[in-house]
Amino acid sequence: MEPIRWGIIGCGDVTEVKSGPALQKAEGSELVAVMRRNGALAEDYARRHGVAKWYHQAEALIHDPDVNAVYVATPPAFHREYTLLAAKAGKPVYVEKPMARNHEECLDMLSACEAAGVPLYVAYYRRGLPRFAHIKQLLDSGAIGDIRFVQSVQLQTLRPTAGQTLPWRMQPELSGGGLFVDLASHTLDILDYLLGPIGEVQGFAVNQSGQHQVEDLVTSTYAFQSGVIGTGAWCFSSYTRSDSNEIIGSLGKISFSTFGEDVRMELADGQIQALTIPNPPHIQQPLIQRIVDELRGVGRSPSTGVSAARTNRVMDELLRDFYKSI
Missing domain, CATH: 3.30.360.10 (Dihydrodipicolinate Reductase; domain 2)
Structure with missing residues (x-):
């Protein structure tokens, strides 16, 4: 069975222990490429974590033929943009939490992934603990x-x-x-x-x-x-x-x-x-394993774009009046 070969967009702090090593250690999973706008930092991450490829442009990573799934680990402002690009390329997406800045962006992400026929997962990893x-x-x-x-x-x-x-x-x-x-x-x-x-x-x-x-x-x-x-x-x-x-x-x-x-x-x-x-040493690993299993046809992830969007809706309801007033 073909492994899931991940590329990370935004290899910052959250990927150092919580998720990056988990992508490497989950069964049937490999981390093959990383991207950061600062190419020197991307290269440094790749060297320290034993990753074969690094990029300073997200599009290059997304279109790398060795990458068959994309993990978006940037701040939420960029989740929608990179999810839409990955979906257009036909690649499953795992995105950091919160799913986006607001519920409207979540709906755009869901629509794009549904239209492209690719699954969308969100790193609410407590669902896997x-x-x-x-x-x-x-x-x-x-x-x-x-x-x-x-x-x-x-x-x-x-x-x-x-x-x-x-x-x-x-x-x-x-x-x-x-x-x-x-x-x-x-x-x-x-x-x-x-x-x-x-x-x-x-x-x-x-x-x-x-x-x-x-x-x-x-x-x-x-x-x-x-x-x-x-x-x-x-x-x-x-x-x-x-x-x-x-x-x-x-x-x-x-x-x-x-x-x-x-x-x-x-x-x-x-x-x-x-x-x-x-908690396990790499706290996202149980959820990542469930995602990899689903992508390989042998399980189901408890955290999806659909479930994560519900949390954004609740937060929107609570914050709407505050941000209208400032």
Whole structure:
């Protein structure tokens, strides 16, 4: 069976440990080319990671006949452009999260891939991690009974930005928003995986610190199509760092963090189950393996363009009024 031969567009920090080595180590997968606009940095990455080819133009990588799948690891501002180019070339696409800057760009990407007959995947890699598979098994088995609601809180201390160039994650023209888009997208997507799609969304987005132009507090109430209700608060100018999710059912609750490794289940009868399920060394590898398996006809990926676009829609609903006002 022919291997999946990947080319990376944008071989920056996220590809150093999380994804690049995973493309090389997944069964039936090879990393054959990388691209970065700075050719010297692309060459350096290729040398350090043992990759045969490097480019400084995306089009050259996409049209390399040795590349039969493209991984877009740039900031979100470029996801749509490179996805459309790869789709036109007839090559499957794996794109970093969030899928794009907004839901409209996601729809363009979906349409282009559908028209070209190529699959589109998104790097919401928590869908592939054993920890979340365990949580989903608990929920699906009825371990905590009928699910009533979920509540999520993420706190971070303020990142000083005065007199500094803002990281791209805090430049809406590149990322689609602030840290909410970069970090809360993981939580919203994994809740979609665990509890199904979110329907109606209401909330507020504000900037309280006044130290930059992007949102630093977002609160939300949302209703899943299943009838479960959710609430969330994401504050990036808090006194401390915290990350918690609780799914409450008729018989108990499951507690976990989006970015940690612990899972705790408490039942009404007093039973407590606490587990630590470590992340793999290359955190994207389980999802990449599922994608490679699907491309080779022996499995199915839990993260697709269709599922990822739903998360962008939810974020658009929460941020729309904030960005209209600035």
